Amino acid sequence: MSTSLRRAALAAATASIAMVSACAVGGGAGSDATSAARAKTVVVATHDSWAMSKSVLKQFTARTGYSVRVQPNGDVGQLTNKLVLTKGSPIADMTYGIDNTFASRAVDEGVLATYRPGRQAASATAYRLHDPAEAAALTPVDYGDVCVNADDVWFRKHHLAPPRTLDDLLRPAYKNLFVTPGAATSSPGLAFLLATIARYGDGWPAYWQKLMANGTKLTSGWSDAYDVDFTAGGGHGDRPLVLSYASSPPFTIPKGGDRPTTSSLLQTCFRQVEYAGVLKGAADPAGAKAFIDFMTQKAFQRELPDNMYVYPVDDRVALPTLWKKYAQTAAHPFTVPPATIAKNRDRWLRQWGDITSR
Amino acid sequence: MSRPRERRTNRPTRWWSGAGLAAMAALPVLVLGVFFVLPVAGMVGRGFFSSGSLDVGGVLEVLGRPRVHRVVWFTVWSSTAATALTVGLGLPVTYVLHRLRFPGRRLLRGFVLMPFVMPTVVVGVAFRTLLTPTGLLGGLHLDGTPVAIIAAMVFFNLAVVVRTVGALWEGVDRRREEAAAALGASPVQVLRTVTLPALLPGIVAAAGIVFLFCATSFGIVLTLGGLRYSTVETEIYLLTTQFLDLRAASALSVLQLVVVALLLYVAQRTGSGDPQVLDRTAERESSRRPRRGDASAVLVTAVVLLFLAAPLGTLVLRSLHRGGGWTLANYRALTTRGEGGALLVPVSQALDNSWRVAVDATLLAMVLGILVAAVVSARPGGRLGRRALAVLDGVFMLPLGVSAVTLGFGFLITLDRPPLDLRSSAYLVPIAQALVALPLVVRTLAPVLRSVDPRQRQAAASLGASPVRVALTVDLPALWRPLLAATGFAFAVSLGEFGATSFLARPERPTLPVEIYQLVSRPGEQNVGMALAASVVLGVLTAGVMVLVERLRTPPVGRW
Numbered sequence: 030m031s032t033s034l035r036r037a038a039l040a041a042a043t044a045s046i047a048m049v050s051a052c053a054v055g056g057g058a059g060s061d062a063t064s065a066a067r068a069k070t071v072v073v074a075t076h077d078s079w080a081m082s083k084s085v086l087k088q089f090t091a092r093t094g095y096s097v098r099v100q101p102n103g104d105v106g107q108l109t110n111k112l113v114l115t116k117g118s119p120i121a122d123m124t125y126g127i128d129n130t131f132a133s134r135a136v137d138e139g140v141l142a143t144y145r146p147g148r149q150a151a152s153a154t155a156y157r158l159h160d161p162a163e164a165a166a167l168t169p170v171d172y173g174d175v176c177v178n179a180d181d182v183w184f185r186k187h188h189l190a191p192p193r194t195l196d197d198l199l200r201p202a203y204k205n206l207f208v209t210p211g212a213a214t215s216s217p218g219l220a221f222l223l224a225t226i227a228r229y230g231d232g233w234p235a236y237w238q239k240l241m242a243n244g245t246k247l248t249s250g251w252s253d254a255y256d257v258d259f260t261a262g263g264g265h266g267d268r269p270l271v272l273s274y275a276s277s278p279p280f281t282i283p284k285g286g287d288r289p290t291t292s293s294l295l296q297t298c299f300r301q302v303e304y305a306g307v308l309k310g311a312a313d314p315a316g317a318k319a320f321i322d323f324m325t326q327k328a329f330q331r332e333l334p335d336n337m338y339v340y341p342v343d344d345r346v347a348l349p350t351l352w353k354k355y356a357q358t359a360a361h362p363f364t365v366p367p368a369t370i371a372k373n374r375d376r377w378l379r380q381w382g383d384i385t386s387r
Numbered sequence: 388m389s390r391p392r393e394r395r396t397n398r399p400t401r402w403w404s405g406a407g408l409a410a411m412a413a414l415p416v417l418v419l420g421v422f423f424v425l426p427v428a429g430m431v432g433r434g435f436f437s438s439g440s441l442d443v444g445g446v447l448e449v450l451g452r453p454r455v456h457r458v459v460w461f462t463v464w465s466s467t468a469a470t471a472l473t474v475g476l477g478l479p480v481t482y483v484l485h486r487l488r489f490p491g492r493r494l495l496r497g498f499v500l501m502p503f504v505m506p507t508v509v510v511g512v513a514f515r516t517l518l519t520p521t522g523l524l525g526g527l528h529l530d531g532t533p534v535a536i537i538a539a540m541v542f543f544n545l546a547v548v549v550r551t552v553g554a555l556w557e558g559v560d561r562r563r564e565e566a567a568a569a570l571g572a573s574p575v576q577v578l579r580t581v582t583l584p585a586l587l588p589g590i591v592a593a594a595g596i597v598f599l600f601c602a603t604s605f606g607i608v609l610t611l612g613g614l615r616y617s618t619v620e621t622e623i624y625l626l627t628t629q630f631l632d633l634r635a636a637s638a639l640s641v642l643q644l645v646v647v648a649l650l651l652y653v654a655q656r657t658g659s660g661d662p663q664v665l666d667r668t669a670e671r672e673s674s675r676r677p678r679r680g681d682a683s684a685v686l687v688t689a690v691v692l693l694f695l696a697a698p699l700g701t702l703v704l705r706s707l708h709r710g711g712g713w714t715l716a717n718y719r720a721l722t723t724r725g726e727g728g729a730l731l732v733p734v735s736q737a738l739d740n741s742w743r744v745a746v747d748a749t750l751l752a753m754v755l756g757i758l759v760a761a762v763v764s765a766r767p768g769g770r771l772g773r774r775a776l777a778v779l780d781g782v783f784m785l786p787l788g789v790s791a792v793t794l795g796f797g798f799l800i801t802l803d804r805p806p807l808d809l810r811s812s813a814y815l816v817p818i819a820q821a822l823v824a825l826p827l828v829v830r831t832l833a834p835v836l837r838s839v840d841p842r843q844r845q846a847a848a849s850l851g852a853s854p855v856r857v858a859l860t861v862d863l864p865a866l867w868r869p870l871l872a873a874t875g876f877a878f879a880v881s882l883g884e885f886g887a888t889s890f891l892a893r894p895e896r897p898t899l900p901v902e903i904y905q906l907v908s909r910p911g912e913q914n915v916g917m918a919l920a921a922s923v924v925l926g927v928l929t930a931g932v933m934v935l936v937e938r939l940r941t942p943p944v945g946r947w
């Protein structure tokens with residue numbers, strides 16, 4: 030950029046800012062992100078599903094003096110790609126929510142600094158990434174199972190046994206009953222595609238052709254599938270099988286009832302593990318590390334189910350009663366190594382797009 | 388027509404002289420340069436310089452892909468069809484709501500605007516609730532078809548036609564039409580030879596905006612098309628957010644810009660090459676009671692209003708429903724953070740944020756919009772001057788034609804270091820919204836300004852009126868109603884904007900559409916119910932503001 034251009038840009042910025050401040054009579058736009066306040070704030074770039082009770086975050090502030098500023102950035106894909114694009118000028122100090130489907134991209138692109146908390150529960154080691162470089166940068170915080178869910182009431186009413194496996198979904202008895210968010214537009218959708226890839230290997234395109242031929246409906250997002258097409262969702266749709274989470278059934282306990290009307294098919298699940306990591310070039314790496322430590326401790330782990338509907342990696346933490354009863358996770362979930370996902374994701378998604386758009 | 392023959396009348400008055408025009412254009416151009424051109428150029432540049440050097444071959448390769456051709460073709464035909472339908476259905480509605488006088492007219496005008504601010508996610512849910520096999524219109528088998536996509540586009544954009552053309556139509560003197568009729572012209576002839584030519588600039592302006600909104604809509608394409616249809620916009624979104632294929636995304640962004648520029652050029656040629664001077668009149672004379680001859684327009688309007696009401700009604704009904712019974716619980720919950728603390732701040736607080744941001748964005752859009760409209764509606768003598776203004780006019784439309792994803796990511800990578808370290812600034816949201824509202828403001832004001840007879844300004848000036856007095860006595864009376872319409876419109880744009888806002892809003896200060904989106908994407912019946920209730924509140928609030936703005940209308944200051 031030439032000097033005159035830069036000067037012009039500066040003048041432009043000053044002029045527009047002056048003007049904007051002059052007309053900000055609504056008063057809502059006051060910037061309070063001063064450098065002094067930022068010094069003791071950890072900025073966490075995360076996905077839109079972030080939720081955490083204020084009291085837990087206050088505990089962290091009481092312990093460390095840091096306050097937490099959460100910055101939601103769309104879904105996991107958007108989050109990861111934003112971090113990649115802003116590499117060298119990071120938008121936050123740390124990130125939480127990158128999962129095993131995007132871990133390799135974040136690590137390969139050099140977005141993350143290495144950090145591993147000193148002590149983590151023994152059960153957490155099972156969720157560590159296998160690749161040493163990835164394991165050094167990303168700390169597992171929680172996991173969840175993406176599974177097909179069935180409307181048990183509907184199946185009882187139609188005197189039909191619900192399916193149990195991915196194979197079952199191809200049976201004529203279940204024609205036109207299944208709805209799933211698409212793999213290209215939804216992270217649970219991608220997880221389901223990966224479940225089929227884990228199950229059928231190179232034969233997955235053939236499976237999907239049959240699945241589509243059996244009347245599977247695709248939606249753009251999870252909420253669209255669950256809230257519009259699913260028979261047990263708010264929209265009272267016409268499909269009793271939906272792709273959702275192992276933690277979804279407790280949400281369908283009717284008012285005054287004590288049992289959910291839906292259940293998840295535990296032989297169809299893909300396991301998503303979510304990680305936290307320090308961003309390279311973070312303004313406050315010490316704060317980031319402190320918060321990652323805190324995320325692996327009981328006070329935070331305990332709150333995960335009720336706030337984010339995921340399971341803590343620390344198995345010493347008790348799950349909510351309803352979860353123990355109705356939100357079990359899969360004993361043998363499907364997984365695909367993150368490196369394999371990173372290498373093939375684009376090709377798989379394009380192939381999947383060709384199959385499903387006919 | 389009374390278009391002046393003499394060359395003299397087309398010459399600029401002193402006030403509009405070149406230097407003055409340039410000074411007036413400077414501020415809007417600067418804002419556009421920093422907050423639009425810079426980020427988009429930054430993002431597109433990343434794709435073009437993928438490995439340190441300019442990679443034109445790679446970009447051309449992308450444009451040669453058969454999939455890209457399919458995507459471009461679908462974008463063009465679906466947006467064209469939706470635009471034609473929106474204008475075709477919008478004109479009778481505009482006529483009824485702005486030229487006929489009947490009780491409840493103002494409420495209906497507010498109602499027509501409601502869809503415009505509805506969040507796409509929620510409208511998607513509403514449309515699909517109607518269209519799934521178990522829905523009210525399930526028998527039509529439209530779920531997942533282009534028809535559903537186009538219907539939703541019409542649903543969202545009808546307000547653009549009604550507002551933009553309505554502001555112009557109200558000012559058209561009825562006596563000219565009546566004179567034509569008295570001279571034996573049939574109603575169709577009157578429409579073709581008198582009314583439509585007078586409205587043409589407004590219609591073209593509205594059609595241009597609608598086309599851009601349709602061509603860049605992506606939520607409804609994904610939701611209602613069942614992932615089987617892609618537009619340039621959805622493709623850019625997927626390439627950027629999922630594939631991280633910046634080269635392909637940049638290629639498509641450039642393609643989008645070229646197509647938009649072409650479209651604007653064509654619109655320029657048809658719409659404003661020959662500005663019509665209109666005799667203006669007060670509203671009292673311009674609207675009248677419905678007659679038998681208005682039956683067909685009234686019928687079309689009734690059908691259109693029903694079409695708007697069906698999805699809105701679905702929303703309202705579902706928002707009043709929870710746990711198998713009727714309840715106001717979803718509305719009461721708006722003061723909470725949702726089931727399982729889904730939100731960082733309660734919906735009521737987001738509403739407050741939305742409101743404040745909207746005030747700022749509206750002010751900014753109006754200041755910039757008036758400047759731009761005044762500049763582009765000037766009539767410079769030279770050919771070069773006219774060209775320059777035509778280009779300027781088009782440039783301010785571009786924010787509507789460029790992907791929100793490109794712009795949003797562009798903000799992140801270009802406004803991140805001094806002197807432009809604005810990435811986390813709270814000002815970005817109102818500025819981005821103002822850029823989206825700006826074309827609507829300009830397109831509402833400019834046709835009216837162009838239709839003011841320059842001889843009136845000259846006459847006033849020659850009688851010794853200062854430029855300010857000329858503006859107050861000649862321009863303002865004609866502009867009064869369009870100004871109010873544009874203000875309301877800018878306000879509505881700001882309240883409903885989601886694409887750019889979702890990128891730029893600071894998490895502790897979300898706007899209402901951002902929170903609605905968060906609520907919809909989380910489990911729990913209460914969260915979905917709250918999202919629907921919040922949408923209803925957003926729609927009613929917007930409609931309410933519009934009705935209030937209409938009430939502000941006072942009789943024009945001066946008559947002639």
